[in-house]
Amino acid sequence: MIYLNLTILSISLNNLQSWVLAKELFQHKFMLDYIQIPWHFLFAPFFYMFLIHYLEIVNKSLKILRLILPLFFVAILLQVSFVLLYSGTTNVEKLNFIYEKYTSIEEIFSFIISIGVFSYAFYVLYKKENLFPKILSFDNLRWIYLFFIIGSIGYLLWCTALIIKVKMNFTGFIFSYYPLRIYTTLLIFWLGYQSAKQFSLLKERRSLRAVLRTSEVKDTTTIEEKYEEEFTIIHNYILSNKKFTESKITREILAEELGMSKSKFSTIMNSSAQKSFIEYMNELRVKQAKKLLTDSNYNQYTITAVGLESGFKSRSTFYTVFKKHTGKTPAEFRAKK
Structure with missing residues (x-):
């Protein structure tokens, strides 16, 4: 959370600095007018540090911030050196041009x-999912993937602004940064909202899971005699290990964990459960959700947390499947318990 806050702070400080300079609040104060702290060096490194801490893979990742921070301070020192070198220049127009060229x-x-x-x-995030299965059991990380999409738009705006700045020979270019400033302002609010929402949900799900570790889901699924023994093994394994609460679990994964071939696993499931694998798992998830929604001990947990902790991938999927099985939305089911 600290690094995500630092990401937001660095973006905010960069926007504030740009506004102060645009308003010429430091006019005629040379040292302040011409020293711009390069906060843009820190956006991505702070977010990267948040990511590896959130995914709990710090010990398996590069410590990029250790490389970037020295560059950040060197950039500041170079700007101070620039000020000291050109402090006696009387041609303000020439000085402005040189400074804009350097900062560009x-x-x-x-x-x-x-x-x-x-x-x-x-x-x-995309290529090393095997390194952070623990966080994936709580968060599908869709909001972080969405941030990368939104972030790409920001880099496109930034690149466009830089191109215009160079094309205009470092003068009269300020308008090219307006879309970027608006974008980063909106990004600050979005990041703040998402971080508060996701961290609250993560905390709630961890608390709920800790409570559920001592509980069991009772089941009355009919088992055909032909594959009774094999299906019982699968069924008990899924229940005892609460595999249905893992939103990314598949037939292939379960078959491998049980030491079965995929074809044998599918045959047993289809013959004994009398329903598809997804329907079977969703039935267990709905039963889990119904139990949590009707038990007063879990009233303090939100419906979203209950759905995700029951194994559904998203709030919308939970509502759709739950209503299909019960004829009511989770909210209606809880209200009429």
Whole structure:
């Protein structure tokens, strides 16, 4: 949470600095007017650090922030050196041009580093799911994938602004940054909302799961005699290990865990359960949800947390499947308990 807050803070400080300079609040104060803290160096590294901490893979990941922070402070020192070198220049117009040209080179360098870190963060999320199965059991990470899509739009706006800045020879370019400033302002609010929502839900699901560890779901599924023994093994394994609460569980995964071939597993399930694998798992999930919704001990948990902790991938899927099985929405079912 700290690193996500630092991500939001760095974006906010960059926007605030741009507004202060645009309003010329530091006019005629050379040291302040010409030193711009390069907060843009820190956006992607802070988010990357949040990601590896959230996924709980810090010990298996690169510590990128250790490499970026020295560059950040070096960039500040170079700007201070620039001020000291040109402090005696009387031609303000020439000074402005030189400074804008220098900061543009710095910004392009920062853009390349930032998009590189951003891309690597996406690679970690997309290609290394085997490293963070624990968090995946609580969060499907859709909101983080959505952030990468939204973030890509930001980099496109940033790149466009830089191109216009260079094309206009570093003068009269300020308008090109307006879309980016609006975008980052909206991004700050979106990140703040999503972080509060997701961390609250994560905390709630962990609490709910801790309570559920001592509970069991009773089942009355009819078992055909032909595959009774094999199905009983599968059925008991799913219940005792609460496999139905894992939203990403598949027939292939279960077959491998039980040491069965995929074809044998499917044959047993189809013959004994008399329903598809998805229907069978959803039936167990609905039973789990019904139990939680009708038990007063779980009233403090939101319906969304109950649905996700019962094994559904999303709130919308939970509502659809639950209503199909019960004829009521989860909210209606809880209200009429």
